[in-house]
Amino acid sequence: MERVDVAIVGGGPAGTSAAHAAAEHGADALVLEKGVPRADREGLGPDSTDAAGILDYWVDIMGIHPDEMPDGVVQNVLDRAEFRGPTTACNLRSTGIESSYDEFGYTFHRARFDDFLRSRAEEAGAHYRVEASVTAVDADRDGHPRHVLTLASGEEVGADHLLLCDGPQRTVTMNVLDEFLPEHRAASQVLSPPTANHIAYQEYRKFPEEIYQQVQDAIVFWWGLMPGHTAYPWIFPNRDRVCRVGLTMPIGMDIDAVEARDSYDLLHPEDDRIPQARRTSSACSNASTATSTS
Numbered sequence: 683m684e685r686v687d688v689a690i691v692g693g694g695p696a697g698t699s700a701a702h703a704a705a706e707h708g709a710d711a712l713v714l715e716k717g718v719p720r721a722d723r724e725g726l727g728p729d730s731t732d733a734a735g736i737l738d739y740w741v742d743i744m745g746i747h748p749d750e751m752p753d754g755v756v757q758n759v760l761d762r763a764e765f766r767g768p769t770t771a772c773n774l775r776s777t778g779i780e781s782s783y784d785e786f787g788y789t790f791h792r793a794r795f796d797d798f799l800r801s802r803a804e805e806a807g808a809h810y811r812v813e814a815s816v817t818a819v820d821a822d823r824d825g826h827p828r829h830v831l832t833l834a835s836g837e838e839v840g841a842d843h844l845l846l847c848d849g850p851q852r853t854v855t856m857n858v859l860d861e862f863l864p865e866h867r868a869a870s871q872v873l874s875p876p877t878a879n880h881i882a883y884q885e886y887r888k889f890p891e892e893i894y895q896q897v898q899d900a901i902v903f904w905w906g907l908m909p910g911h912t913a914y915p916w917i918f919p920n921r922d923r924v925c926r927v928g929l930t931m932p933i934g935m936d937i938d939a940v941e942a943r944d945s946y947d948l949l950h951p952e953d954d955r956i957p958q959a960r961r962t963s964s965a966c967s968n969a970s971t972a973t974s975t976s
């Protein structure tokens with residue numbers, strides 16, 4: 683069985699940041715990433731699906747200034763967030779939080795960002811394995827090692843320390859935490875309450891010049907166009923008139939239960955499911971990252 687000091691499940695921003703920190707402090711750190719295909723990355727890599735914007739003070743939390751990133755990661759510098767409702771709208775030009783980054787924020791290419799964080803962790807000495815899907819974790823506080831991870835290949839990895847960075851779906855995290863909760867509480871009830879969580883689809887779209895000019899410095903969010911208290915379409919401007927466009931929705935919303943359907947601009951009375959982008963399939967699907975030019 684392979685043995686490491688620190689095993690990290692998931693190779694997204696959380697996993698690679700943890701690996702970077704562990705390796706920098708001299709630990710033998712191993713990231714295990716199941717690996718997903720993307721239209722905008724060669725080979726398998728981390729999921730990298732969610733929209734990609736950073737606000738000013740996040741730069742300090744992250745501890746990485748955008749100037750340190752390779753070309754092509756940062757897409758657009760932002761000067762505001764726009765919130766547009768059916769009868770009112772507002773622009774937010776400051777987060778109000780002190781920050782060393784002078785702009786309002788920036789948008790970035792998520793797959794390139796994740797690849798940059800991966801190489802940064804590897805440069806610090808961490809190991810990153812793709813096609814390493816973790817299927818089970820056994821924890822034994824007094825054991826040597828204290829954690830044994832089983833991969834889909836059947837291989838086992840032993841680790842003294844375990845970091846669960848498997849993203850919003852948290853399939854591994856929830857199984858591990860269930861062991862430590864009272865019998866009547868499942869981690870899934872606490873971490874993924876279906877009433878509060880969101881799903882979204884998203885895709886890249888090339889905008890007509892006159893519309894791109896209106897949004898190129900802003901992340902824009904709408905409300906009141908789709909049913910659901912947390913439903914909001916959004917635009918994150920990238921380069922060359924391409925924007926990332928998406929819709930965040932409450933998970934499991936029953937469209938048949940929606941009243942006054944014709945009061946929502948993005949829902950037509952004849953729709954029998956939540957409208958999807960042309961080339962997307964499901965929430966957080968990587969198919970949704972395909973570039974569309976219409």
Ligand SMILES: Cc1cc2nc3c(=O)[nH]c(=O)nc-3n(C[C@H](O)[C@H](O)[C@H](O)COP(=O)(O)OP(=O)(O)OC[C@H]3O[C@@H](n4cnc5c(N)ncnc54)[C@H](O)[C@@H]3O)c2cc1C
Nearest residue numbers: 692694695696716728729732733734735815816848849882
């Ligand atoms: C609609 C939406 C929009 C968002 N927009 C933004 C935004 O604009 N800016 C922002 O900063 N954040 C945004 N977020 C939050 C975003 O999810 C996080 O910023 C970021 O992706 C979290 O990083 P992570 O490493 O925790 O998870 P992820 O990026 O999800 O990484 C988890 C990784 O774990 C891997 N994995 C999962 N299970 C296993 C397993 N069993 N074995 C091995 N590997 C596994 C996955 O393949 C994935 O690569 C958004 C989220 C949503 C849902």
